[in-house]
Amino acid sequence: MTDDTDPTDWTDPETFRAALDRADTREKGTYFEAFAEGDRIEHDPGIRLSRAGNERWMAQTLNHDPTFWRSDAAAERGYDEPPIHPDYLLAATMGPSVEDLSEKGGYFLGRTGVRYRTDAVYPGTELRVDSTVIETRASGSRPDYGIVTWETTGRDADTGDALLSYRRTNMIPRREPIETDGGQTTGDRVDAGTEPEPELPDTLLTPDGQHFEDFSDALDDADGRDAAVAYRHERGRTIDDALLAGLPLATLNTAKQHHDAATMADSPSGEPVVYGDVTRSIALGHARSDERTYRELGYDDERFHDFVTAGDTVYGFTRVLDASETPTIDVPSGVDATDAGAVRFEHVAFNQNETPVYSGTRTALIETRN
Numbered sequence: 168m169t170d171d172t173d174p175t176d177w178t179d180p181e182t183f184r185a186a187l188d189r190a191d192t193r194e195k196g197t198y199f200e201a202f203a204e205g206d207r208i209e210h211d212p213g214i215r216l217s218r219a220g221n222e223r224w225m226a227q228t229l230n231h232d233p234t235f236w237r238s239d240a241a242a243e244r245g246y247d248e249p250p251i252h253p254d255y256l257l258a259a260t261m262g263p264s265v266e267d268l269s270e271k272g273g274y275f276l277g278r279t280g281v282r283y284r285t286d287a288v289y290p291g292t293e294l295r296v297d298s299t300v301i302e303t304r305a306s307g308s309r310p311d312y313g314i315v316t317w318e319t320t321g322r323d324a325d326t327g328d329a330l331l332s333y334r335r336t337n338m339i340p341r342r343e344p345i346e347t348d349g350g351q352t353t354g355d356r357v358d359a360g361t362e363p364e365p366e367l368p369d370t371l372l373t374p375d376g377q378h379f380e381d382f383s384d385a386l387d388d389a390d391g392r393d394a395a396v397a398y399r400h401e402r403g404r405t406i407d408d409a410l411l412a413g414l415p416l417a418t419l420n421t422a423k424q425h426h427d428a429a430t431m432a433d434s435p436s437g438e439p440v441v442y443g444d445v446t447r448s449i450a451l452g453h454a455r456s457d458e459r460t461y462r463e464l465g466y467d468d469e470r471f472h473d474f475v476t477a478g479d480t481v482y483g484f485t486r487v488l489d490a491s492e493t494p495t496i497d498v499p500s501g502v503d504a505t506d507a508g509a510v511r512f513e514h515v516a517f518n519q520n521e522t523p524v525y526s527g528t529r530t531a532l533i534e535t536r537n
């Protein structure tokens with residue numbers, strides 16, 4: 168059977184528009200209704216973690232710790248060679264899951280329980296990624312969306328060993344919007360939250376240096392008085408195309424939010440938005456440039472508060488929550504933590520208008536002075 172004798176010029180603009188009007192779309196992604204708690208999804212795409220991909224991510228997000236670039240610096244931290252950066256591993260685990268989980272649209276709201284299961288992942292490792300639906304619920308404020316939480320694990324494709332896992336929550340469009348009490352069926356909020364009154368301590372302290380003792384001493388200094396250890400980082404990073412579309416696509420993240428300007432024109436942001444993992448990696452890169460990081464252990468309570476779009480500049484702010492010789496998060500086996508202590512931070516990414524766009528806690532081992 169052939170259609171070659173058809174005299175119609177399908178590329179005539181009017182004819183083509185009529186064809187588009189009548190044609191079905193071969194859809195990508197999954198609507199909210201299709202997710203059921205307990206479902207396990209093995210994602211088909213996977214990434215071979217390359218040194219080039221790693222270096223591209225780190226360079227663009229200002230994660231310039233020599234450990235991840237130079238053999239001598241890597242050896243000093245107990246690695247065989249410069250390993251894959253934890254932020255790149257996280258983004259490269261999330262990227263291949265997007266096609267099945269969130270490509271339909273909606274926004275990445277938050278993530279918690281990010282845990283590294285192994286000390287070092289080296290270039291050449293191939294990733295396999297799977298997810299389980301943990302929770303689905305209606306959005307009370309947006310009838311066009313549901314809210315889904317998945318547990319995702321990135322594994323070494325050769326051994327099946329878990330390298331990283333986390334729980335992530337997204338808004339996901341419904342195929343059929345639901346009626347709310349107000350009967351509203353748009354993507355807009357039904358109710359707006361009230362802003363809490365600012366309630367800050369009198370004094371914000373900055374640690375004297377970048378070692379574990381500097382964070383610990385600053386917390387001791389703040390203890391018992393109306394003070395907190397909290398400071399901003401000087402660097403900023405303006406969003407350009409390398410960050411906006413380049414980095415998510417390099418991790419196989421197919422979320423249209425980052426690379427389909429025409430579709431996004433008709434969305435709440437009105438334009439493409441930056442991949443959440445890029446925003447947080449920039450803010451964490453700013454923070455790490457002001458500390459002697461030994462190992463990343465995990466992240467919790469991550470929230471994406473507002474859109475970041477082209478031309479915005481991402482800055483970082485850090486609050487030190489806790490410093491202890493013994494981490495509250497499991498340290499992967501093989502890590503020699505003798506010369507480091509655990510610090511728990513809250514990091515906030517904010518834009519040029521001083522609006523928070525991301526926040527989350529992070530636990531890292533920070534080198535002691537020796």
Ligand SMILES: C/C(=C\C(=O)SCCNC(=O)CCNC(=O)[C@H](O)C(C)(C)COP(=O)(O)OP(=O)(O)OC[C@H]1O[C@@H](n2cnc3c(N)ncnc32)[C@H](O)[C@@H]1OP(=O)(O)O)C(=O)O
Pocket residue numbers: 265269270272273274275276277278305306307308309314336337338356420422424435440441442443444469470471472473474475
């Ligand atoms: C990857 C990937 C996509 C991306 O990376 S997109 C880029 C990163 N994300 C964003 O840019 C989103 C930035 N956030 C916003 O602009 C706003 O938060 C948003 C999405 C417009 C919602 O604003 P609201 O003021 O309506 O926010 P609410 O705090 O009221 O939240 C709305 C409902 O969501 C629930 N929720 C929020 N955060 C969480 C969380 N961490 N865990 C669980 N649930 C959360 C909240 O309770 C509200 O629920 P309702 O029942 O009241 O609707 C990709 O696609 O994969």
